Amino acid sequence: MNQNQPNTLPPEYFDHVYQANRDPWNFETSPYEQAKYAATLAALPRPHYAEAFEIGCSLGVLTAQLAPRCGHLLAVDVSEAALAQARARCAGLPQVDIQLMQVPNEFPxxxxxxxxxxxxxxxWSPADLARAAELLIAGLQAGGQLLLVHWTPPVHDYPLTGDDVHEFFLAKTAESGPLRHLGGQRHETYRLDLLEKR
Structure with missing residues (x-):
């Protein structure tokens, strides 16, 4: 972890990114992203989730693919520019609720x-990661699942790496911890871990 206790990146950071490029990470067109979305959906063991929450939905590309497996899907992001595209993409999916929300400062x-x-x-900063983890675990029903998927190479702007995030949550799967680890995958540039609330 960055020892300088970096700050969480603010909503303005993302608004500037989306104003410069409507699909800055090529979510719509990248074969890498499509393969990662397929792996993400395949990692979910249940065919249906009654209440799902997607943090950082961006343009809603994965949201639209996840929606058929959800009774209700709350998808949130900090960037209104991204959410406008997500709302348009998911307009025909009545189970999807798209909201502007900054986790962990706000939480359903x-x-x-x-x-x-x-x-x-x-x-997130290390402090916000810790706050978010508490809220995420509290927000899961017993037996509810938490799926983490993150790019692993370090990025200069980002307070943490994907590995920092996953290792923080995996530390909560110790014998007396609130989570159990159902499985994980490590790919060339991203990792995926599925956790379940005890």
Whole structure:
């Protein structure tokens, strides 16, 4: 972890990125992203989740693919520019609720049986990661699942790496911890871990 206790990247950072490029990470067109989305969906062991929460939905590309497996899917992001595209993409999916929300400063009150944290944890400061983890675990129903998917190479701007994020959560799977580790995958530039609340 960066020892300078870096700050969480602010919403303005993402607004500038999306204003410069409507799909800055090529979520819509990249074969890498498509393969990662397929691996993400394949890692989910249940065919259906009644209440799901996606943090950092961006343009809603993965949101639209996840929606058919959800009774209700709350998808949030800090960038209104990204959410406008997500709303358009998911307009025909009545189970999807797209909201502007900055986790961990804001957090929904209903319990979830699936929370997806994909490519967002490394934007948090170490302190916000710890706060977010407490909220995520509290927000899961018993037996609810937490799926983490993150790019692993370090990025200069980001407070944490994907490995920092995953190792922080995996530390909570010790014998007396609140989570159990159901499985993980490490690919060339990203990793995926599925956790379940005890």
């Amino acid at each position: 009150t209903q319990p979830f049986d699936l929370i997806l944290v994909s490519e967002v944890g490394y934007y």
